[in-house]
Amino acid sequence: MLGSLRQLHWSIYALSLASGVIMTGFMLMLPILPEYAGQLRFNEFEIGLLVAAFFLGRVSFQFPLGAVSDQVGRKLIMTGSLLLFALATSAFVLTTDPWLMIALRLGQGIASAGFVVGFQSYVNDLTPTEFRGLAHGINSSAINAGVIVGPVIGGTLTQAYSIQAPFWVGGGLGAACFLLSLTIPDIPAARRKAAAARLTMREKLDSLLRPALTAPAASLSLIHFLQMMSLAILFTAAPILTAELLSWSATDIALALAAGGAAGAVSSPFLGRLADRRGARVWVMAAGLTIMALQSLIIFIHPGTAFTMLGFVIGGAGTPAYFNAFFSLVGDVTLKTERGAVSGFIGSSAEWGSILGSSLVAPLLWREVSVRAPMGVSVLILLTTVLVALAVRSLLQRRMDAVRKAESGQVA
Template identity: 30%
Template sequence: MSTNKALSILFAVMFLVMVGFGIIIPVIPFYAEELGASPTELGLLMAVYSLMQLIFAPMWGKVSDRIGRKPVIMIGTLGLALSFFLTAISTQLWMLFAARIIGGVLSSANMPTVMAYAADITSEEDRGKGMGIVGAAIGLGFIFGPAIGGIFSKSSLSTPFFLAGIFSLFTFFMVMFILKESLSVENRRKKSPGKSGGLWITLNGPTSIMYFLSFFVTLSLAGLEATFAYFAAEKADLGTTELGYIFMIMGLGSAIVQGGMVGKLIKRFGEGLVIQIGIFVSAVGFLLILFTESFTTAAIFLTIFGLGNGVIRPAVSSILTKRSRTGHGGVTGMISSFDSLGRIIGPPLGGWLFSISIGLPYISGIMLSIIAFVLFRIFSASHSKGISRGY
């Protein structure tokens, strides 16, 4: 199977996974409320999923290094389907929590393993392209998923969950019958379980700074996502329909950049420069958002932020997988874990800052971008060869 064909299949797999995940986003708050959830319990319901991903993503990444990518992706997609079907038939709140926990544990296998698969099948020169395609699939899935969920929720709140389960089940069979294994048996045997890289080793390793950079970038994004609806309503009197269009525009812009441009940019300028440009553009986007006053300005400013934010993750993943000596799965699992940590802390932090001042989450986003930039400069100084250009 050619690299381009494999990447196309990988794009389809990740797109379907994220469509299934996105379908439930506009529905689950109302579904949980129908089962008697308080606002606090709803927050816990959302957080427990990310917590499970934080804990289990590194494990699944390392498992994929030992047994291969395909079986782990199959576990992840089947687990996602199971969690959606369990959610759809839930009649009590504890059942909803159980379904979310199961989904978080099993579906955490998807992201790191798909990223590791992309790293397996791409050369170092094309690594950025592979990571960008995965990122584009995620972005597009998040665009179409919520729209589909909103439409089908009109008949019944449980319908989107059944639909998401069907999407995930279809993805499982697609992986089973079409996707070829990317990690040969010989390469699996080269991985030493005892050296696969636990948390302590990662935090003390030469690339540890890049994981923290990824965390701060995700933290700022999660804070924005949690508060922008309230901010836009206050500053520009925008409702849910307008916000849906704004996030769709941002997502499309980010997906286009990741799928069509980030690979070429990395190949020409190197990951280092792309990361720094991405951080700078994100910070500019945060600053501009403070001046939102209409639908048009909100769409433009949020898209500017999305373009900058969208190129950082593929470039970071490219650097880390290139420097991996213990298996791509362990690396991508740790990236996913740090991202999950950012998504756990980001929403409540953003909400708390918003309660102090509506512009504070975006001012803090600028500060977090500065921290991320400084972290990269420290990393670059300690790994001067092959980073600022061409690596």
């Protein structure tokens, strides 16, 4: 394992650190944002828009920013996104106007979209196929660590100083990550502006959409859409179910989520390395989805506090198994010239799954069926996703072989 870690470029570790720090900055603000808006006497509509604006930025800008990164390079998109995150986050404490705060929240979403799609494409550009899973695993560990420590730091800062302190710290962390990103080497854009300038507007649009609408890309978009929908249902429904049926407090659910995050942080590099075995990508991805389905099933059954807590730990390991294999697979089936656009298209599709799962599917099932119903549907969605992944395995393998030949100088 140590030998494999030495094979990764140092910039992977630098950007993974940035991912973890940014996630820490995001999570230390997230729990207090509605309370802060309430103190400023925002109405329910304004608070709803404040929350939704972030996701609107992510769903709207991942695809275009990914496509732009194919033209101008990944580093410019990542550094610009980190700078935007730092400025938008710090500016929260400088205004009390609800619409300006909503605009800043939208800016955070755009920044998140740009950094995520830029980083994923950068890792896949820079890392050989046989180490992509490990590289994404290192990043997943950093993100999970940020998810765990962010709320703790945010709560501590709020109690020790003021409710505005987490926003200042979040902005400072974003600025530090921006400076760190300036040190990484750039990878020249595979597409040249001169060549693009000769195309008509229709040809440019066609060149952007065509890679994202191929069968392999569409298959991965469907898989990720379903997985993110199930994950959104889990995060929306599990706190309600455990509170009503197991009498869990907010502290109990926070501990369960932290335990799952810790399991993911520890296991992620090893699961990523497992996904790097030849021919293992889809199988590891399917295994991760199956483990996540087991987590949802345990929560659905809720066999007491101890076993339900164990379900969160199990799911915490299944999540990086899926994500590491999936994002490595995106790199395997895409050429460098199209990787940003395809990654962005897949990411935008997945955001719609998250939005529908949390705002439509889970509430509708609560109201029309029962408090347990969302977790049961989550199990069905995940098992369906496993079947889809296995059904398209041969298709993805053929595309991987074609990309490998093209990148080695042969005709794909």
